[in-house]
Amino acid sequence: MMKISARNVIDGAVKEVKKGATTAHVLIDVSGATLTAAITNESVDELGLKPGVKVKAVIKSSDVMIAVG
């Protein structure tokens, strides 16, 4: 993995790809939990994302919300 500033890099596998008009929602299975990424349809095609493909989810820490309980 290249060196980037984002602090969270999470290994997972694509569970489902839901394409919209321009944006696709990619559901990623992370040891049982599901992360959703909103990326362009073009990125889905370029990265060849489909169920089962191993991916890394990259999240900037400023985008993470925390709920307690």
Add this chain to the structure above:
Amino acid sequence: MIEVDVRKKVGAFSLDVAFANGAGITALFGQSGSGKSLTLGIIAGLMKPDEGFVRLEGEALVDTERKIFVPVSRRRIGLVFQDSNLFPHLSVKQNLLYGRWFAPRGERRIDFDAVVETLGIGKLISRSPTRLSGGERQRVAIGRALLSCPRLLLLDEPLAALDMQRKLEILPLIERVRDEFDVPIVYVSHAVEEVARLAACVVIVDGGRVKFVGDPAEAFNRLAHMPATNRFDRSSVLMASVDETSPAYGLTKLKHQSGTMWIKGSAGPSGSLARVIVKATDVILSLVPPHEISARSVLHGRVANIQIEGPIATIEIELKEDGPLLATITKGALEDLALKRGSQVYALFKTAALDERSIDVANAWGD
């Protein structure tokens, strides 16, 4: 030309603002409680300043020294608020004509049909305002204000109560009003995206004082460096030219001197200039050219400045022939990547994260 130079005390709050602008939209930008609505109220004549003047095309609307105070009803200013305030017992057409009634006969230069056409409200005309959506009501409110043939339009957070889809529908209509009817506009907002897209001149108001007057790109660069600015309000205004569209994916590729950006939708024919606002919190930095990652927009630049506040660092990246790009990252990431002034970095951001309000073909800045 609008010229404002006023002072007023309200309780513990003191307002002292001065600015002037010629062509295009003047935006009063600031957080709630900054004094922007109070300024608007003084321009409209809803309240008197303790001291100072407001001039429109050289004519005083209020001038405390010369003891001039033109009452609201004679100022000929069109007002649109967040809440459209349409008369519920009148039809859309009657609401529009009510505005017209305020224009002196000899000065009804704005045509009824042209307004209805521009705002796309032809089909609504016989309806009752109570049966309109929020977006439709705001269109009618803008039409009513326009048809009073005002010498100035004051728009106070006109999109604030609408959802994103409605905002995206009405923004271009405000641009058309700006371009097709020769009426100066003062636009009050705390939304960076709207202000950057519409305004020729941005007046940043904070704590009752003017912090900056000038063009949007410079305004938001300045804003990013103000200590009081919340990091989520730090944004960069980038200019790029349309390279190619990818209709199959509904995307447009923009060419920047420092790299490539992708935006949703269309931004005009190849070669047209487009302006994109990128939130600093949406930018990821990489030391190597990124590959095999879904983020599509990559700009290469040099770290010009690093500002550290607690655990967060704001990195200013110098680009070719454009203002700097700001990225907020953690101090941990800063140390991990060993970034310092002069470091070469690749800045990447997601197309899906760009706010569609903030993307526009660059014709809005009074040129």
